[in-house]
Amino acid sequence: MRQTFTLSFKNLLLPLFLQLVLLLCVVVQGYGQVTLDYSYDGPWQSLPNTNLPTAISQNGLATDQSTNLGGSGTGGSANFDSVGDWITVRVPEGSKTVSFILRAAGTFANFTGTFLVRESVDGVSYSTVSTIDASSNVGPAITTQRSFTSSVNSSARYIRFIYSNKVGNERLLYDALRITQGPEINIKQGEASISTNGSFSFGSVNANTSQTYTFTVENLGGQTLNLTDSPIVALSGTNASQFTVNTTTTSSTVAPGASTTFNVTFTPTSFGSKTATLSISNNDADENPYTINISGSGIEPEINLRQGTSSISTGGPFNFNNVNVNTSQSFVFTIENIGTAPLNLTGSPKVQLTGVNASQFTVNETATSSTVAPGASTTFSVTFTPTSAGSKSALFSISNNDSNENPYTVSLTGTGFYPAPIITQFNPVSGYVGDVITIIGSNFTNVNSINFNGTTASVFTIVSDTEIQVTVPSGATTGPILLTVTGGNSTASSTFTVLTPTITVVDPNEGYIGDIVTITGTNFVDVQGVQFNGVEAVYILDSETQIQAQVPEGATTGPVTVQTVGGTADSDPFTVLYLVPTITSFTPDEGLLGDIIIITGTNFVDVQSVAFNGAVSTNYIVNSDTQISAQVPIEATSGSITVTTLGGTAASITTFTVLNPLPVELISFTAEQQGAVTLLKWATASETDNSHFEVEMSTSPEAGFATLGKVASKVVTSSLTTRYEFTHQVRNAGTFYYRLKQVDLDGTFAYSNVVAVEAKGALTNAVTVAPNPLIPDSKIIVEAAASGKAIMRLTSMTGQQVYFREVAVTAGQNEFALPYYDKLQNAAYVLTVELNGKVISTKVVKQ
Incomplete structure (x- = not known):
């Protein structure tokens, strides 16, 4: 039989409604939370938790103990009697501190188990905040109960107290729960907060300049914020030296709701990015230390100077080279900023001139900007206007804010030149040494040197800027005339011909010493000498084309040479003939x-x-x-x-x-002049029956000798060396001859060899001609104080040289013939003799 069940909607709905109400109650309870600055004293164990606040839950607690711990209010104390018993409190976000009291129970001994305080963000996963164990010494008596305080992370939403390990029958009593808000650090720059481990940038700052920012430390919590380190704000990191912290006004404690400040300055010393870390140690439970990563970039201007496309480094040179006096040369210089910060030209004027010749230079900075942006440029010009010849120098400097090129300097140099002289003509176009030449042209005012084919003229007159008169210098040869002005500019002319002597004929072309030779040629002007193969000869200048010369003693075969101030001429070889003696x-x-x-x-x-x-x-x-x-x-x-x-x-x-030699063996016999005394020395190797020596002297051996004195033999007979001396007082200058007369005991005698010495008396230099007026046999008499060379010249009263001879003289009187008597015209002449550095002149007349 089939049974039929009828379900009543009413009967079904009622249970569902009751379950929904119950669920909502659970949800409401699960999501409630205590407020900060909260306290709770019980009750703790109540089923089904109807007596507990919705933000507090428990698990496994035994029946509450009636004992209130630490003077807490009514409600008793929680009874933790089993492992896993817990109380969970839901809390809001933010820094907080939890405190409570524990007492041991169940035994008369101290607590040896483990009790944990844990925190969680989601109520599922927990981490331990603090541990209470045997080391905490929690006892069973009121005097051995203990109060505990733990700081909880600001992000934690759940706090759980749990019995995690039990030993024997011991229990723990828990009471007086207190939850308070802790210190809460916050840092701001301006209005913007920077979280811990956050970043702050100082941006770009010029090298070796500073940028400062103020930072604010706030306490957003409910307890005093302690800044616990020294220094309060620590700096670290790669470029910490580029930053400085000023905590002069910084308080180490910050009350709830209050704040304090500190400054940080960034001073980069070079180009590029810089970093460091700020660290502030404090008692904020979850933000200790509070760190900020700071950064900044060092930027700097970089000055560079160019002229055209060429850079000039600071301290470098710039040369204007050669500029004509009282004219100008200008150059434009470019100042570039190849750096990353604005370049400031800080001087006034921006480009300053100094130095020895600063007045010779001028600066135009009309177009020069005082500030040059990175990558930009500005210009100025410098003009060199030399007012005189020669090298000039100055220094320009540019003051700026480039840290390593301030000031920027450049050494200026330049040379002032006078305009080069211009030669258009000169007259005559040829001439002798000593002739005056007129040069015509322009720019002659500052001429300071004239030379003829490389030989400098010492005598010249600047008549005007267009005319110069110059004397052809000795040694000049055919070639260009060169004018040089102060500063070095010079101009050469076409060729000027210096007239030099030539020899066409020597007649005869051979002869004996003393023969007269006629020399024919050209340009015999200002004749200085005639030589036969280098030996000076006596000569008479007949004209500019003819000379008569006497073949001198010592002459050998070779060319005849005529020397003038304009040059030298040589002939073909002249053959010197010699007479057989x-x-x-x-x-x-x-x-x-x-x-x-x-x-x-x-x-x-x-x-x-x-x-x-x-x-x-x-x-x-x-x-x-x-x-x-x-x-x-x-x-x-x-x-x-x-x-x-x-x-x-x-x-x-x-x-x-x-004749036979002396009866003695004479080793030596010498004579030596010592001032006004002649010292005679002789030595014998042996003597036989020698009586004495007689010393004889003569000034002319062919005229005979006179006895000066007698020296007795020291040994008479001997085979040993014996030495003797004798002195003779000499009063006059000249040559003195000495010999020894050796006399035997029997009166026989013999003579030694003759020795001679030159004695110097009080001689003076003198020249005479005798007879004067001249006759064919007249002689030149030269009294010489010392031996040497005498140069004799006979010139007319108009200065024309008619006779020349160079001779050797000895101390005392010297006589020389005066030839060519018949060649001299009846007139007065001057005889000049250069002797031993002195010049002696005397008048000579031919009637």
């Missing part, structure tokens, strides 16, 4: 070694040697062309005497006999 006699015809022998003959010119039987005499004097005085040499033996000249050799027909 002859010996007609000699006296005496015998003598001792060292005796002076007078040799008579002919053609004793350019004597090369005198020999006695082949032994060459080292001491001879050519007295004249016909007489020689020669000393018999030590090596001489009896035989013929020979005289050798450039013309040949003459030998005597008769024999010269060398």
